[in-house]
Amino acid sequence: ALKLNPSSAEAKENFYRVANWLIERWHFIMLNDTKRNLMYQEAIQNAIQNGCKTVLDIGTGTGILSMFAKKAGASYTYACELSKTMYELACEVLTANQMDGQIKLLHMKSHDIQIPEHIPERVSLVVTETVDAGLFGEGIVESLIHAWKNLLLPPKPKDGRVKGYGQVIPSSAVIYGMAVECPEIRRHYSVSVSEVAGIRLGEEVKFCSALHCSHGPDDVTEPYTTEKMSRVPGGYKALSQPFQVMTVDFNSLQALEYIASGTSKRISVPVYQQGQFDCFIAWFLLQLDDEHSLSTGPSEETCWEQAVFPVQKLPDESCYVNTGDTIVVDVSCPDCYLRLDLSTVISESSCDQAENMVMGNESDICDALANLHTTANKDTMQELCILEPGEVALLNNTIYHESFRAAISKVISSLEPKESCSVVRNSQGEQMNLAEPVAENSLHLLDVSEGFSILPLIAVKLGKVKAYSSAEKEQHRVALEKLSVINGLNNEFLEFCLSQLETDDDSLQKPKSDKMWSIIILDVIETCGLIRQDLLEKAAIARCLLQPGGNIFPHAVVMQGMLVESKTLLQEGSVQGTEPTLGFLIAPAINRFKVPVHVFLNLSTVPCIPLSETFELLRLDLMNPYTNNLSSSVMRIKVNICRSGQVTAVPFWYHIHLDEAITLDTSSEASHWKQAAYVLETPMSVLEGEELLLEVQFQNSSISMALTR
Numbered sequence: 271a272l273k274l275n276p277s278s279a280e281a282k283e284n285f286y287r288v289a290n291w292l293i294e295r296w297h298f299i300m301l302n303d304t305k306r307n308l309m310y311q312e313a314i315q316n317a318i319q320n321g322c323k324t325v326l327d328i329g330t331g332t333g334i335l336s337m338f339a340k341k342a343g344a345s346y347t348y349a350c351e352l353s354k355t356m357y358e359l360a361c362e363v364l365t366a367n368q369m370d371g372q373i374k375l376l377h378m379k380s381h382d383i384q385i386p387e388h389i390p391e392r393v394s395l396v397v398t399e400t401v402d403a404g405l406f407g408e409g410i411v412e413s414l415i416h417a418w419k420n421l422l423l424p425p426k427p428k429d430g431r432v433k434g435y436g437q438v439i440p441s442s443a444v445i446y447g448m449a450v451e452c453p454e455i456r457r458h459y460s461v462s463v464s465e466v467a468g469i470r471l472g473e474e475v476k477f478c479s480a481l482h483c484s485h486g487p488d489d490v491t492e493p494y495t496t497e498k499m500s501r502v503p504g505g506y507k508a509l510s511q512p513f514q515v516m517t518v519d520f521n522s523l524q525a526l527e528y529i530a531s532g533t534s535k536r537i538s539v540p541v542y543q544q545g546q547f548d549c550f551i552a553w554f555l556l557q558l559d560d561e562h563s564l565s566t567g568p569s570e571e572t573c574w575e576q577a578v579f580p581v582q583k584l585p586d587e588s589c590y591v592n593t594g595d596t597i598v599v600d601v602s603c604p605d606c607y608l609r610l611d612l613s614t615v616i617s618e619s620s621c622d623q624a625e626n627m628v629m630g631n632e633s634d635i636c637d638a639l640a641n642l643h644t645t646a647n648k649d650t651m652q653e654l655c656i657l658e659p660g661e662v663a664l665l666n667n668t669i670y671h672e673s674f675r676a677a678i679s680k681v682i683s684s685l686e687p688k689e690s691c692s693v694v695r696n697s698q699g700e701q702m703n704l705a706e707p708v709a710e711n712s713l714h715l716l717d718v719s720e721g722f723s724i725l726p727l728i729a730v731k732l733g734k735v736k737a738y739s740s741a742e743k744e745q746h747r748v749a750l751e752k753l754s755v756i757n758g759l760n761n762e763f764l765e766f767c768l769s770q771l772e773t774d775d776d777s778l779q780k781p782k783s784d785k786m787w788s789i790i791i792l793d794v795i796e797t798c799g800l801i802r803q804d805l806l807e808k809a810a811i812a813r814c815l816l817q818p819g820g821n822i823f824p825h826a827v828v829m830q831g832m833l834v835e836s837k838t839l840l841q842e843g844s845v846q847g848t849e850p851t852l853g854f855l856i857a858p859a860i861n862r863f864k865v866p867v868h869v870f871l872n873l874s875t876v877p878c879i880p881l882s883e884t885f886e887l888l889r890l891d892l893m894n895p896y897t898n899n900l901s902s903s904v905m906r907i908k909v910n911i912c913r914s915g916q917v918t919a920v921p922f923w924y925h926i927h928l929d930e931a932i933t934l935d936t937s938s939e940a941s942h943w944k945q946a947a948y949v950l951e952t953p954m955s956v957l958e959g960e961e962l963l964l965e966v967q968f969q970n971s972s973i974s975m976a977l978t979r
């Protein structure tokens with residue numbers, strides 16, 4: 271589409287979203303990591319000088335490791351890549367480096383390679399970097415088990431140096447773990463508030479993160495999330511020393527099969543600093559060969575992320591540990607995914623009690639103490655409610671809910687429904703006034719916000735409101751109904767329509783009664799930090815459905831930005847020339863996939879230097895569309911440079927105006943939204959005091975920017 275009509279922003283928008291999806295962001299980070307590339311090149315050179323002549327690169331990606339092998343003198347080099355996009359990219363890269371005739375590229379999974387159909391004979395060296403933050407997440411164990419059985423020459427015998435043996439780079443890995451206190455992880459993985467803006471969350475609904483609850487037996491979701499711990503807002507505190515989780519010998523088929531068998535083991539970890547135990551983090555030391563290794567540790571200056579295992583909160587919610595306690599962790603590898611599960615915490619104080627218990631074996635004591643620690647299960651039936659991290663952070667965001675409650679109650683008092691106290695006589699015939707206006711005189715509120723939203727409950731709790739909520743998931747609807755019962759809300763005032771059956775705008779429909787809506791709540795910003803697609807269309811429909819004097823929440827959105835210098839944002843968005851890739855030409859091919867809009871950022875921790883003051887990029891008035899400068903015209907914003915440097919990116923966030931006085935900031939500390947940044951096509955050197963012109967173009971929420979003098 272872009273080729274056909276490069277100016278069409280629609281195609282650009284889709285291309286960005288597709289490109290973002292087609293190739294993972296870590297390709298840029300990896301290829302820009304000169305140290306990592308050097309490490310692999312030297313390890314491959316060593317292996318080839320020591321006699322490895324035929325090489326197979328499993329998961330070649332852009333083909334860089336195969337080119338290292340060929341340049342190092344391998345007689346035959348084969349590469350396989352299961353992703354079509356990456357396979358085509360690798361073809362382009364090999365051609366750009368005049369090596370397409372020297373390396374045989376296969377678009378297939380290594381497990382499907384047949385000898386002699388695809389490769390003529392078994393190889394003496396397999397190179398691969400099919401690892402993720404949890405080491406096993408890209409299937410390296412399964413790939414190498416198959417390779418040792420079908421594609422590699424037999425391994426080097428312990429004694430003599432028999433020629434023509436098989437070898438793998440990386441040769442081994444050591445996985446480390448650590449117990450950590452991290453408020454930011456806690457905020458995204460455990461609902462730590464018991465009441466939000468007047469709504470009690472109670473015990474009857476059990477909120478849990480998608481990580482902990484597998485959606486079903488066939489569901490293979492990674493049991494961890496990944497974070498660059500050195501860039502998590504608010505930082506983290508180590509509660510234990512790093513402990514060794516397991517070692518992996520990639521040159522031993524037996525060791526690999528043992529891991530694939532998924533056995534688990536129990537490790538006791540002493541607590542050396544007291545604190546709130548929020549998660550385990552895990553990383554690894556990847557040994558390429560005897561002399562070369564690279565680490566993905568949290569304190570390394572490398573760009574890699576760590577695996578994070580949020581602790582499934584024990585029912586009493588607090589998991590505070592003290593120095594001298596022992597954290598017992600179960601390590602396992604079910605279907606080759608690394609799992610760290612908290613088994614129990616043995617607190618030093620209760621250990622004395624344990625001493626005077628009949629000395630059973632340690633596991634009985636552990637189990638007994640585990641019961642000490644967990645509160646007895648509530649006998650009441652608990653509704654399970656699975657939430658995404660953004661939904662957990664939203665629920666924990668009390669400022670957000672208090673702000674809505676204040677704004678809605680202002681509307682309620684201003685749009686006082688006429689009291690319809692119809693005359694009613696009691697048994698003695700005395701006249702009574704109905705204090706509560708009956709349902710048809712209530713305000714009608716429609717909440718079409720995405721995800722799990724308790725705003726309708728907050729509104730009904732204020733009284734005189736009949737609320738409709740478009741819960742996407744059945745499980746969320748059940749949980750919301752349970753919450754309305756717990757909070758004594760009359761379900762005559764609450765209706766949950768499953769919007770998943772209808773398309774989005776169907777949920778934006780006329781209210782049941784012939785009245786129109788008094789309040790419509792729209793979601794304007796996605797968790798990733800972008801304006802929601804077709805926001806203006808939705809706002810237009812919503813305006814038609816409002817009763818006179820009705821309100822859309824929010825009524826306005828203001829986009830704020832600034833000019834920054836940030837090497838990090840550059841590194842995460844495109845390959846910086848041939849330097850990092852040791853002279854090989856990879857950048858032109860892969861940078862075609864570069865995506866200028868970076869999302870899911872925590873701006874407060876992205877390394878960057880502000881070069882200008884904050885400025886307003888865009889003002890969207892959802893109540894009066896004619897004031898919106900969101901037409902396809904380009905907007906020009908004058909920006910003053912307050913510090914000399916190289917402008918590489920324009921980070922942006924939003925002020926969400928619920929009404930004239932109440933505003934939410936999507937970049938605030940409690941915000942459940944992440945922020946985004948536009949990385950300029952070419953960085954621009956600027957001097958303090960200069961005034962520049964930032965041209966910004968919007969088209970249905972796709973954005974492009976250019977800086978000119």
Ligand SMILES: CCc1ccncc1CNCCCCSC[C@H]1O[C@@H](n2ccc3c(N)ncnc32)[C@H](O)[C@@H]1O
Nearest residue numbers: 329350351352353356379380400401402403408413574
């Ligand atoms: C220090 C490295 C590091 C540390 C921590 N975090 C990240 C990293 C960086 N590693 C990124 C791995 C990138 C993903 S794997 C690379 C490419 O290989 C392909 N593939 C995977 C398995 C496989 C197979 N059996 N047969 C053929 N192809 C295969 C994938 O389709 C992908 O394109």
